Amino acid sequence: MNSVRVSPEARRDAREIAAWLRERNPRAADAFLRSLRTALGRIAASPGIGHRRDDLTGSPRAKVIAIAPYLLVYRVRGRRSEIGRIIHAARDVAAALRGEDSSEE
DSSP: OOEEEEOHHHHHHHHHHHHHHHHHOHHHHHHHHHHHHHHHHHHHHOGGGSEEOHHHHSOTTEEEEEETTEEEEEEEETTEEEEEEEEETTSOHHHHHTTOOOOOO
16 A cells, blocks of 8 residues: 655645535535545555546646545655645636635635
């Protein structure tokens, strides 16, 4: 099994998403966090499950896995997967990855 490292940016994304959801629907926040844990476990067990989305990430090494309606962007480096960001699919994902999109969900 690979290890999974969650970047500070992805941790911030998860906290912000959960807080935003919790204000509106605590069950949705809990469901998001469960889905996130499941996705991280799946990536650890099978790092290749994500899809390459050069059009979104600008990098042929980055992969994306959906935890609807969010996209979890990560890279596999050896035996470690590095989670870079968690971004709402309706946002301009490429701009958010470049740090240019400051819109909230």
